[in-house]
Amino acid sequence: MNNEPMKNRSAEFSCPIPITDYKNILLAHGGGGKLTHQLIQKMLLPQFRSKLLEPLHDGAIFSINGSRLAFSTDSYVVNPIFFPGGDIGELAVNGTVNDLAMCGAQPLYLSVGFIIEEGLPMEDLWRVVLSMEKAATVAGVELVTGDTKVVDRGKGDKIFINTSGIGIINEGIEINPRNASVGDKILINGAIAQHGIAIMSVREGLEFETQIESDTAPLHGLVQAMFDVSKKIHVLRDPTRGGVASALNEIAENSRVGIVLDEGKISLTEEVRGACEILGLDPLYVANEGKLLAFVVPDEAEKILSAMKNHPLGKDSAIIGEVVNDYPGTVVMKSKIGGSRVVDMLSGEQLPRIC
């Protein structure tokens, strides 16, 4: 007897996600919450174990001949593909631009991979293509390479788009989700939950006096405006799938710090608040596509806030919380009336296919 046969067969038997718990992939594995986190932490990261992946950024950072580059990828499967305030094409450009911006990078080049379901109206593809071109022009990035695949009817859903992007990180910028430090102030550039509610309103057929539109926007210009006044930004994160709550939980875990949020400082439009009540959704868990969270050195917070407020995408910026020494790995919300509650990571599949 020796261990070789067992060793050789181990790959088959050692799937790190307990089969008794999850024999099959669930929608929630793509929801950006606990199950997505488990899948990445237990299955993907240990296998793709590159050091570059470790910081759990929105992208990888590496140097080529002395240039620090960021590289990011995202697939967009949003349903419906056209929604108030945007469409899948615009989202695909802005989303990857934002992932690069959250690495502290200036986005330069994007790739585009289409997976199209047979039968998609040619005019719909054309609208998406035009929208991507426009978004790229607005963001100042170039769509430089692409690929198109078609799958049979019923084996896809209209169109899925992958974009990957390359950006360059300037001297003196060190953004890392492990860098949140006790005392850091947490800033956000406006009202939350707009994108997710815009999508859900369409799906549920809700109508409001004012239509709720996605906040999709490229954020690298705002980030640049912030860097222009201070490089003392520790963490940047766009709270997309899983919302502000999931993004902050990930950062609290990665940096091993506690986070305290001030409920009174987190803003919502009246329409979004109303829709959340009707739909039974907690806005803290609802996706954003034009918002960023910034963890900044306390002394620089006001200066950075002021720079954000002067930018078109940051007029309603606010300091919504801070990093504390207590309860590392946990996010706590202080309510307007003085109580406090733990804000956990999203569990389950609150909003499938939101981006």
Place this chain on the structure above:
Amino acid sequence: MNNEPMKNRSAEFSCPIPITDYKNILLAHGGGGKLTHQLIQKMLLPQFRSKLLEPLHDGAIFSINGSRLAFSTDSYVVNPIFFPGGDIGELAVNGTVNDLAMCGAQPLYLSVGFIIEEGLPMEDLWRVVLSMEKAATVAGVELVTGDTKVVDRGKGDKIFINTSGIGIINEGIEINPRNASVGDKILINGAIAQHGIAIMSVREGLEFETQIESDTAPLHGLVQAMFDVSKKIHVLRDPTRGGVASALNEIAENSRVGIVLDEGKISLTEEVRGACEILGLDPLYVANEGKLLAFVVPDEAEKILSAMKNHPLGKDSAIIGEVVNDYPGTVVMKSKIGGSRVVDMLSGEQLPRIC
């Protein structure tokens, strides 16, 4: 009256693919043949009109701080996801490694984007992840960043994978599909049509004495062995979707040259020849995933051929044709018995979802 309203509405009405011909996307738009070509030429290239896209490479080439980089993307939708000789994970790594190699680049970093259908057995995902890790190790590339999306049951097909890649191009290398020149010899590294036939055999339930396996392999080592003996390589191309015929037609068109192939020099295994006959397929149009076509300066052809034959992936390399001054844009096959015929680009949907 002025023209503004018409101008503003023009985007809606100017879809460049004639609606009367193709109102909806067909499978053939993803087949790698004429309709794919039309879609790219008429709709995508004019919109994403970056100069970097123009050379119609397998990837984009640009410089960042003096380093010449290649950037490529590909989505893999192969059905079935496990097939003789490989699986979708291995294909996704090798395919993008090869796209970079065909730009003359040394592949460095890959991104991975999963689009998973709800209900995929967790063990299947695990097998794919292990396969990708192994393929990356063999190819010497790092999987540095990723994304996972899940779509509802019936809105995807098990798993689709996008990989994008970054590579670096060394000094003195100038590969461009427009560079094929009269007199160039055309080399290939072995027998054709294995990947496509491996997939089709499984789909059609064909059985042979010897199982036909996909030729999926990373080709950058072979390319490096070729560069080691000569930099006078004008064009490199991996003949995947649409096969050797479609790849050569694209090059003939891009370089505005004629291509003459010598049928007697193009090799097929007996099993693949038999399968092609049973399936009614012309092997020139069947996908390869471990083959490359090289257009090289005639004086260097024997030296490069010899280097290829000394590489494990090039033992059966051969010179299969040359570039001529006559009939620019056209590929002509000289048969073993002396006749000749035009080899057109693939039209229609011979082999959907082959990669």
